[in-house]
Amino acid sequence: MGSVAVAATDGMLHFELALAYEVFGSRPDAVPAPWYEVRVCGDAPVRLGRFVVEPDAGLDGLAGADTVIVPGVADVDAAPPAGLVEAVRAAHAAGARVVSLCTGAFVLAAAGLLDGLSATTHWAHTRQLAERFPRVRVDPDVLYVDNGRVLTSAGKAAAMDLCLHLVRLDHGPAVANVVARRLVVPPHRSGGQAQFVMTPVPQRDGHPLSALLPWVMARLDEPLTVEDLARRANLSSRQLARQFQAVTGTTPLRWLLTQRVRRAQELLESTDDSVEVIAVAAGMGTATTLRRHFQRTMGVPPDTYRRTFRA
Template structure:
């Protein structure tokens, strides 16, 4: 998947195009693994927002890429350009992993790549996507959807989440965290998290979760409960649950379990510790408990996950000691 082609056409939004180029075209200094080979592809110089973008290659390059990124379209009222739709379809038929950011989902839908699949786009356009392409199961309440070779995201920040998710799939969570740290964004948000929440992140001063979340992350090896979190935040369990849902889109228990799973992922990638030791360090208690939750969340057992990423350059050797990976949040 190292070869990444970003499709460009008139009327695309510059934010999603730029972030794809930033993530896949700029390897962090601290990462010592082969990075992506990025190309921006189009038929001619294209107008992207206020900017004129000169493509590196034509749209036929998409069919030779391992991963194809389709950024957002500013206008979804009209059908996407036919040459772009055909190039994306040809890339998928050639075996590429095809990814849409925000309203780029309309291109994938027009190409027939979303038929029979679950997909998402910016919440303001999910109704239009569902109405125009009834064979697509549109989910308006998630940040991104990973169908394996076809992935879709909601808008703006969710597009960044999906790009980091791809880096995590390709290089592991430790390196994805280094990329997130360079970009000064959270290393990971679950794809199933709600798109639209009233308070997306804790306020720096005075928010009940502003101090609680870092406190929890520093104590993942301890047997914390929801009641422990509520006491620490000086809230009732019910009020804590409301605050968590407003900020993270999920419950305290699910958030805590997700952090424990991600800690286990990092340790599997970056240490030689046994599964029992990793289970203790991640607050899972026993290897049996870790294996059960890990299999359910990641889809493979811990040992298989470790072998997968150990077959690639070791994360602890690939990351400079002068720039350690940021902890998962």
Template sequence: MSSAPHSVAIAMTDGMLHFELALAHEVFGHAPDAVQVPWYDVSICGTQAVHAGLFRVDPDSGLDRLTRADTVIVPALADIHDIPADLVEAVRTAHESGARTVSLCTGAFVLAAAGLLDGLRATTHWAHTDQLAACHPRVQVDPDVLYVDNGRVLTSAGKAAAMDLCLHLVRRDHGSAIANLVARRLVVPPHRAGGQAQFVMTPVPAHHDHRLTELLGWTMQRLDQPLTVEDLARQATMSSRQLARHFHSVTGTTPLQWLLTQRIRRAQELLETTDDGIDTIASASGMGTATTLRRHFRRTVGIPPDTYRRTFRK
């Protein structure tokens, strides 16, 4: 990794929502204490002091700073019908200059207006996905995911999903161990999704259902064991059918798919943080054999485990 810090420019205009603006600054502007690598160099960029929700925010730099940034983040806008032309032009120019361009919530309307989402899958807050699709028919709007990673262009849904995307970026840049440290500092789940461009995953949401919370924790401690849906149902004192209904209502997925996702994530973490061979990682993640791990890993992540290790090992 280069010794120079990765520069992050947070674009700002009047009427931006303070939650996403503050969230991005909190994630990228403050390194966890244990992190020894160069952290991000963050600037808030705009033409003048603005009101973001309840707060007045003064910019660090003008919008021209976006063209010199490694990553440009566009937080949510309160008014998606009145997007400043200078903001759109600055974001477009930054992208053309090579910046990774990210929108949080309704910031996607800025990226769409700049033409950056044409032909790509993208998302925004669920209340505005129909409007994004109607206003920008060349965008493949997906209302059912938390975020979409197209490599150099990324979009998120609203509020908490913006945090998921920011943590995903930290993970891309620094690996899962450091992303987990950031998540722990912020007291949020460390959702880690994707290993290639345009790979989309809906992370499992946190939920306060006591029975399921205990079951998920119990399962995470036993991923190396040959667990079945019947084992999970027995631990939850439910029938397999009851567990499936309950699981879907809380997580939006099936017990088997959730278990496979956690095994893949465990394998990703071991590939990033250890020198263990594929056979050892397959056993530790509950996949059993290297052949099984490679098959499921490639189907889920899109690349083989060895390629993933070379790409994401820090």
């Protein structure tokens, strides 16, 4: 996997492009040659926000690379440039390993490369990706997905996780650790992007849940049941379930559990309270129950989460 081509078109996100170029374009002194040969491919000049990039080759240069990197696109509502989609499809057909960073997954999906495969993107756009490309199995919880010749990452910093994963595959864990150390980032992060997502409480004026949800959020430490919520909202349990599905996309019980885990996140970040105390404050009852649900939801145990996010 010696040659890496980074796609560049107007409207791409400069962070992901620069990140890929930094990882694959700079060989650490402690790593022996050979290293990657990197080129940026696009129509010159390319405008990335306030930055202008002069590519080394046109988009047709993607087809000659061993690995093709597609950085994120800023406007996921617009169809990706047809020339970029065709160039990525041609590179894959020529045998390249194709990698998307962040919302670059929309380009791979438009090229048909994710059909029937698991994939991910920035958590804020996973639902949109799934709705627009129903043949893609979108996983909103992971940092990246490796399908062999097609790989996708979640948003922003998760692009670094995937790039280091590629280095690990190509050069082994020792070299990946050296690269990570030079960049001052962990060589591997536990868990998925769920631990980085803060889910707002849905509210709509005049909606049956508009008053209920804030009421529940103020009482997460109490032993609330679905029947309690239905009674408060003056709805039957079945009606409550339908309203929750329509507004939050999940069931009342699952939503309640998610909010309890979020409360535990806040307390782990902002207090020195023990896991036992936090379990009670978040309505989990015991530390064992909190650890089980936190691990299942966040992908990491509470203590690990606190070490990562505590200021």
